[in-house]
Amino acid sequence: xxxxxxxxxxxxxxxxxxxxxxxxxxxxxxxxxxxxxxxxxxxxxxxxxxxxxxxxxxxxxxxxxxxxxxxxxxxxxxxxxxxxxxxxxxxxxxxxxxxxxxxxxxxxxxxxxxxxxxxxxxxxxxxxxxxxxxxxxxxxxxxxxxxxxxxxxxxxxxxxxxxxxxxxxxxxxxxxxxxxxxxxxxxxxxxxxxxxxxxxxxxxxxxxxxxxxxxxxxxxxxxxxxxxxxxxxxxxxxxxxxxxxxxxxxxxxxxxxxxxxxxxxxxxxxxxxxxxxxxxxxxxxx
Amino acid sequence: xxxxxxxxxxxxxxxxxxxxxxxxxxxxxxxxxxxxxxxxxxxxxxxxxxxxxxxxxxxxxxxxxxxxxxxxxxxxxxxxxxxxxxxxxxxxxxxxxxxxxxxxxxxxxxxxxxxxxxxxxxxxxxxxxxxxxxxxxxxxxxxxxxxxxxxxxxxxxxxxxxxxxxxxxxxxxxxxxxxxxxxxxxxxxxxxxxxxxxxxxxxxxxxxxxxxxxxxxxxxxxxxxxxxxxxxxxxxxxxxxxxxxxxxxxxxxxxxxxxxxxxxxxxxxxxxxxxxxxxxxxxxxx
Numbered sequence: 001x002x003x004x005x006x007x008x009x010x011x012x013x014x015x016x017x018x019x020x021x022x023x024x025x026x027x028x029x030x031x032x033x034x035x036x037x038x039x040x041x042x043x044x045x046x047x048x049x050x051x052x053x054x055x056x057x058x059x060x061x062x063x064x065x066x067x068x069x070x071x072x073x074x075x076x077x078x079x080x081x082x083x084x085x086x087x088x089x090x091x092x093x094x095x096x097x098x099x100x101x102x103x104x105x106x107x108x109x110x111x112x113x114x115x116x117x118x119x120x121x122x123x124x125x126x127x128x129x130x131x132x133x134x135x136x137x138x139x140x141x142x143x144x145x146x147x148x149x150x151x152x153x154x155x156x157x158x159x160x161x162x163x164x165x166x167x168x169x170x171x172x173x174x175x176x177x178x179x180x181x182x183x184x185x186x187x188x189x190x191x192x193x194x195x196x197x198x199x200x201x202x203x204x205x206x207x208x209x210x211x212x213x214x215x216x217x218x219x220x221x222x223x224x225x226x227x228x229x230x231x232x233x234x235x236x237x238x239x240x241x242x243x244x245x246x247x248x249x250x251x252x253x254x255x256x257x258x259x260x261x262x263x264x265x266x267x268x269x270x271x272x273x274x275x276x277x278x279x280x281x282x283x284x285x286x
Numbered sequence: 287x288x289x290x291x292x293x294x295x296x297x298x299x300x301x302x303x304x305x306x307x308x309x310x311x312x313x314x315x316x317x318x319x320x321x322x323x324x325x326x327x328x329x330x331x332x333x334x335x336x337x338x339x340x341x342x343x344x345x346x347x348x349x350x351x352x353x354x355x356x357x358x359x360x361x362x363x364x365x366x367x368x369x370x371x372x373x374x375x376x377x378x379x380x381x382x383x384x385x386x387x388x389x390x391x392x393x394x395x396x397x398x399x400x401x402x403x404x405x406x407x408x409x410x411x412x413x414x415x416x417x418x419x420x421x422x423x424x425x426x427x428x429x430x431x432x433x434x435x436x437x438x439x440x441x442x443x444x445x446x447x448x449x450x451x452x453x454x455x456x457x458x459x460x461x462x463x464x465x466x467x468x469x470x471x472x473x474x475x476x477x478x479x480x481x482x483x484x485x486x487x488x489x490x491x492x493x494x495x496x497x498x499x500x501x502x503x504x505x506x507x508x509x510x511x512x513x514x515x516x517x518x519x520x521x522x523x524x525x526x527x528x529x530x531x532x533x534x535x536x537x538x539x540x541x542x543x544x545x546x547x548x549x550x551x552x553x554x555x556x557x558x559x560x561x562x563x564x565x566x567x568x569x570x571x572x
Contacts, residue, residue, distance in 0.1 A: 074358070074391045080454075092453055099452055100459050102388040105360045106525035118523075137464070162523070166385055167378055168366075168455040173386050173523050178423070237404075237448070237459050239392035 001047045002186040003150075005033040005067040005110070013186055014052035018061040024050065034072040037243035040133035040149050044189065067110035069152050069187035070131050074241040076103045077234060078156060078175060082224050082249025089257030098225050098233055101171035103156065103181040103247065111153070111184025111280035118177045121160040122264045122284070125250035126203040126216045126272040129154035130227055131187050132244040139235040144228035147240060150187040151196070153274045155203075155282060156247050157181070160256050160263070183245065185278040193276045197226060200275040201251060208267035218251030220274075287333045288472040289436075291319040291353040291396070299472055300338035304347040310336065320358040323529035326419035326435050330475065353396035355438050355473035356417050360527040362389045363520060364442060364461060368510050368535025375543025384511050384519055387457035389442065389467040389533065397439070397470025397566035404463045407446040408550045408570070411536035412489040412502045412558045415440035416513055417473050418530040425521040430514035433526060436473040437482070439560045441489075441568060442533050443467070446542050446549070469531065471564040479562045483512060486561040487537060494553035504537030506560075 002013045003021075010021040010033040021043075022031035029036065029043055036043050052058050080099035081087040087094050115122075133149030156175060163174025175181075190196045203216035220226075225233060230248060234240065255262040264270065266286035273279040288299045289307075296307040296319040307329075308317035315322065315329055322329050338344050366385035367373040373380050401408075419435030442461060449460025461467075476482045489502035506512075511519060516534060520526065541548040550556065552572035559565040 072360070074360075077390070095452055097452060097456075099454065100456060101454075102390070102458055104363070104388070104524045106527055166381055166383060168385065168457060170383075170386060171454060172388055172458070176524050178525065238390045238462050239464065241392055 001044065001189045002192060003047065003069060004186045005069050005071055006062070007065045008033070008067065010036055012047055012050055012052045013061055016061050017053045017058040019050065019052045019055050019058040024055065024057050033069065034243060037070065037133060037149060040242060063185065064112060066112060066185050068108050068183045070243045070245055071108065073105060073108065073243050073245045075238065075244040076105055076108065076181060076247070077238065077244065078103050078171070078247045079225070079230065079249045080171065083218065083222050083251045084224055085252035086250055086254065089252050089254065094224060098230060100234070101175065104172065104176040107176045107178065107181040108245070109179040109182040111182060113179045113182055114283045114285060115157065115179045116285055117264060117266065119159045119161055120263060123158045123160050123255045124203050124215065124264065124270055125156035125158060125254055126201050127154045127156050127247045127250050128199065128201060128220050128274055129183055130231070130246040130248060132240045132242060132246070135239060135241045137235055137239045139232050139240070141228045141232040144231035145190060147231060148190060150189040151277055152183050152187045153185070153272055153277050153280050154181065154183045154247050155270065155272050155280060156250060179282070182280050182282055184280050188277050197221060202273055203253065204271040206269040206271060216251050216253035222251060223248060287330065287475045288478060289333065289355060290472045291355050291357055292348070293351045294319070294353065296322055298333055298336055298338045299347055302347050303339045303344040305336065305338045305341050305344040310341065310343050319355065320529060323356065323419060323435060326528060349471065350398060352398060352471050354394050354469045356529045356531055357394065359391060359394065359529050359531045361524065361530045362391055362394065362467060362533070363524065363530065364389050364457070364533045365511070365516060365535045366457065369504065369508050369537045370510055371538035372536055372540065375538050375540065380510060384516055386520070387461065390458065390462040393462040393464065393467040394531070395465040395468040397468060399465045399468055400569045400571060401443065401465045403550060403552065403570050403572055405445045405447055406549060409444045409446050409541045410489050410501065410550065410556050411442035411444060411540055412487050413440045413442050413533045413536050414485065414487060414506050414560055415469055416517070416532040416534060418526045418528055418532070421525060421527045423521055423525045425518050425526070427514050427518040430517035431476060433517060434476060436475040437563055438469050438473045439471070439558055439563050439566050440467065440469045440533050441556065441558050441566060442536060465568070468566050468568055470566050474563050483507060488559055489539065490557040492555040492557060502537050502539035508537060509534060
């Protein structure tokens with residue numbers, strides 16, 4: 001099952017068709033995409049039975065109308081240094097426990113947005129984002145997958161100067177400017193993937209002249225703390241809540257790790273894609 | 287005006303009387319305490335006209351039924367090192383910008399709770415907590431007070447071993463265990479204070495035998511970044527949202543800064559009071 005937020009209404013999507021959930025369910029499920037996580041399992045049981053493309057009420061998908069699949073998360077949990085090569089390029093040791101920060105909720109955005117550059121050291125971080133379905137504390141690793149609604153694509157945009165200023169370092173501030181947590185285009189449930197632990201993840205920078213540069217190209221097999229382990233560890237401290245977002249960390253290839261360092265410029269576009277989910281795009285402006 | 291969350295219903299309170307808002311307003315305002323922040327100004331205009339103690343529908347206040355005044359904040363912004371003497375006892379330089387972390391929303395609790403100690407280095411931090419009324423970005427310092435719903439009392443409970451483990455330090459994890467963000471007993475609007483920038487703030491530890499030890503005793507006049515300045519600075523990065531909590535930092539006197547260090551023990555009770563608001567209490571269990 002693939003769901004999307006289409007201008008604030010929950011939809012099921014398949015290929016190039018979308019189906020409004022409230023209409024198709026005759027009001028059983030609310031149109032608000034944030035409300036679906038309160039009883040995720042009932043919704044998922046209903047939604048997986050629907051053949052969207054063949055449904056008489058389905059309509060063409062308008063990609064430009066897509067917003068964040070989980071638009072009002074109670075908690076946005078960022079995980080740093082969760083790919084070994086990225087920890088190395090950041091000059092930091094491999095963590096013994098997940099390195100956690102937040103991206104404040106007001107930075108959450110949809111899959112196709114414009115971003116005003118708040119500084120001259122804005123960097124990209126392609127990330128697999130877990131959307132929590134069923135909440136909980138002290139979740140065993142073996143039970144962790146049952147707490148996941150699905151995966152979406154995220155960018156953990158980071159203003160590096162702000163992130164690293166002060167003691168302790170200001171990760172949560174450097175990563176929370178407007179539209180710095182774009183997500184989408186859809187939430188895909190785990191049954192959509194042949195192997196949900198092995199997904200290609202990549203970032204392209206597209207210049208104002210259309211030149212494409214692939215800067216990140218990896219696989220989620222490289223996660224230091226894989227998704228189930230991560231959920232288990234996080235839930236020993238934080239109660240996970242329905243609709244929460246977990247940004248699971250980025251593979252190598254960020255601008256901060258390049259020699260010379262290279263950051264996002266006015267007129268550039270970022271395209272982040274994860275196998276089996278889709279791509280999100282941000283356009284940057286000075 | 288003083289408002290409280292009484293077992294999930296919004297109430298106006300005065301001295302030892304409480305008035306259910308939905309009932310008294312004949313349904314104009316919703317009973318959900320979290321909903322009131324969506325149109326704070328309309329509510330405040332109505333609520334300040336009510337004489338709670340004289341109102342025919344008011345009932346005796348049951349202190350044991352109080353919950354968090356803003357129970358579902360979209361963002362919980364923690365500010366560290368915001369009293370000069372506390373920065374010194376923490377061994378850290380005085381910050382040039384607010385030091386920001388989050389207390390994840392699942393740690394938010396009411397004013398009278400039991401806390402399971404997750405480790406043997408749990409410390410106290412008495413804090414004035416700002417509750418946001420009207421949201422916004424790039425708020426001028428001169429306009430900041432108009433964005434405040436009111437003040438409440440908070441404890442920024444901190445497991446110091448977890449907080450300081452890893453690189454960067456894990457403030458948001460060390461401060462987000464269950465019930466680690468107790469708040470209350472009421473939200474008091476700024477007109478309730480003779481000088482809302484000069485409030486006595488203190489923490490008492492009460493031993494199992496009833497012995498009281500005053501460990502923090504200061505005034506909010508000592509804030510490095512006073513409330514209006516803090517709101518202005520934070521809003522340059524983060525869009526403030528209605529109902530958000532801002533934990534404004536703690537004065538000196540935490541256990542980590544003592545020689546020898548001293549942390550909370552099984553059977554101890556913490557009582558944190560701020561002038562003009564009231565007191566919150568936590569009981570600790572191993």
